[in-house]
Amino acid sequence: MSVLQASEGSRRGVGRGDTRVIVIGGGLAGSEAAWQLAQRGLPVRLFEMRPKVTTQAHKTSRLGELVCSNSLKSMESTSGPGILKHELRRLGSLVLAAAEGARVEAGTALTVDRDLFAAEITRSIESHPRIEVVRDEVTRLPDDGQVVVATGPLTSEAIAAALKDLCGLESLYFYDAIAPIVSADSLDRSRLFAASRYGKGEASFLNAAMSEEEYDALYASLTTAEVFPLRKFERGLFFQGCLPIEDLAYRGRETLAFGCMRPVGFVDPRTGRRPFAIVQLRPENRDATCYSLVGCQSRLRVPEQRRVFRMIPGLEGAEFLRYGSLHRNTYLESPRILTPTLQARAREDLFLAGQITGVEGYLESTAVGLVAALSCARWIETGRGAVPPRETALGSLVAHITQPPPGRFQPMNINIGLFPALEAAPGGRRGRDARDAAIAARAAGALERWIGVGLATPDAGDGALDLPAEASA
Numbered sequence: 001m002s003v004l005q006a007s008e009g010s011r012r013g014v015g016r017g018d019t020r021v022i023v024i025g026g027g028l029a030g031s032e033a034a035w036q037l038a039q040r041g042l043p044v045r046l047f048e049m050r051p052k053v054t055t056q057a058h059k060t061s062r063l064g065e066l067v068c069s070n071s072l073k074s075m076e077s078t079s080g081p082g083i084l085k086h087e088l089r090r091l092g093s094l095v096l097a098a099a100e101g102a103r104v105e106a107g108t109a110l111t112v113d114r115d116l117f118a119a120e121i122t123r124s125i126e127s128h129p130r131i132e133v134v135r136d137e138v139t140r141l142p143d144d145g146q147v148v149v150a151t152g153p154l155t156s157e158a159i160a161a162a163l164k165d166l167c168g169l170e171s172l173y174f175y176d177a178i179a180p181i182v183s184a185d186s187l188d189r190s191r192l193f194a195a196s197r198y199g200k201g202e203a204s205f206l207n208a209a210m211s212e213e214e215y216d217a218l219y220a221s222l223t224t225a226e227v228f229p230l231r232k233f234e235r236g237l238f239f240q241g242c243l244p245i246e247d248l249a250y251r252g253r254e255t256l257a258f259g260c261m262r263p264v265g266f267v268d269p270r271t272g273r274r275p276f277a278i279v280q281l282r283p284e285n286r287d288a289t290c291y292s293l294v295g296c297q298s299r300l301r302v303p304e305q306r307r308v309f310r311m312i313p314g315l316e317g318a319e320f321l322r323y324g325s326l327h328r329n330t331y332l333e334s335p336r337i338l339t340p341t342l343q344a345r346a347r348e349d350l351f352l353a354g355q356i357t358g359v360e361g362y363l364e365s366t367a368v369g370l371v372a373a374l375s376c377a378r379w380i381e382t383g384r385g386a387v388p389p390r391e392t393a394l395g396s397l398v399a400h401i402t403q404p405p406p407g408r409f410q411p412m413n414i415n416i417g418l419f420p421a422l423e424a425a426p427g428g429r430r431g432r433d434a435r436d437a438a439i440a441a442r443a444a445g446a447l448e449r450w451i452g453v454g455l456a457t458p459d460a461g462d463g464a465l466d467l468p469a470e471a472s473a
Helices: 028-039 080-090 094-101 114-126 157-167 212-224 245-249 302-309 362-382 393-402 428-454
Strands: 021-024 044-047 071-074 109-112 131-134 146-149 172-178 181-183 206-210 277-283 290-293 320-322 325-331 347-352
Touching (some): 028 094, 028 114, 028 131, 028 362, 071 080, 080 094, 080 362, 080 393, 094 109, 146 362, 206 212, 212 302, 302 320
Parallel strands (some): 021 044
Antiparallel strands (some): 071 109, 172 325, 181 290, 181 320, 277 290
16 A cells, blocks of 8 residues: 555545635644645644633743743654654654754753744744734634644643534543743852763753762652642543652652663762762753753642752752643544544544644654644545555654554653564664664655655645655755
């Protein structure tokens, strides 16, 4: 079968003509979807409810605003995030281009200046001649026409209810925690040192080394501090990749030391030895005037955050620019709702994109927005949606959210485990490195075949879309 497999239920091509696509949501997925559609000659009406209606986490009205972190994860080419970045770059992703343009030095991670990043996405979208941005809340799904729903994890109650009515299923949900941010001027640099793990990349992180005694004191405070309780009718469903630090600490004394505070790859310059534990501070903007506490997402009450986090060496006088907090993220049971082309089974002209589909992470949400746009554009042309090759990061994410899992469906970041296994995988540590390199090479090859054969013009038969110039270079 072609790398652009046809949806069984989508055989009606509507034709390009003056077709306008409605995109609901101006986050990463919605902005990426609008950009990709417009770049392919389709007029787009992008609805974003901010600033008219705010959310629990957003602070501005900018498109593509980041709320939980400023890190878009590893740039290492053989990691899951690195493979995904290559694919997004190759397909002309607006979000990835904005991220690389707003990059803040942070070792091997792609970390951005939030303000510059969102400003560039907003400028690009609002200045595009084929995109109309409407600042208003959508309270129901349009009755007809092509629609991409990319309302994100903070989907309004009205749209959540509309999706529930359409799909006949209850929305699932989980709670997401964000980490505190502190002022750089308030840090005691004499107790911190700049370094990256194993010396990889730039030494842009600040590190607070802790002795066993200091760690035990912090651990004791975390496990006894007062937290914001969940309401009685809410279940404590936390995404495992973003658990509050205090909930991790409840699991046992060594959980943090072997997790977010793992000291492997660091040497404390004051002692010449590896510390017992370490807390990393990541720059939040290009000027490094503020830092986030890596892995310290929290639902502690505000006075407790001040007390507990100031126990970290170097943070005794920390000025908090943002406290950690908890907010509800909504996602759907997508394997029961979506076809492999990201079309709703209940309505073939409605596509779902972004974190609401059950992917977790900034670039993962962007990726699903990009694929939804490709699929929508191809369906308009030919009546068949698009499915990325299973060997790619894009295809692996789509498979995760559209294929029924053996157990309960859970949100997932991109990782090597999502890719199809190699026919012959070497063992051992060096074997894992070779395996990852082979998976990355296989993904790159599959993507090029998809671009060269699958992403042809509709007149070519089994094809779909013209790539933008930057993606076909």
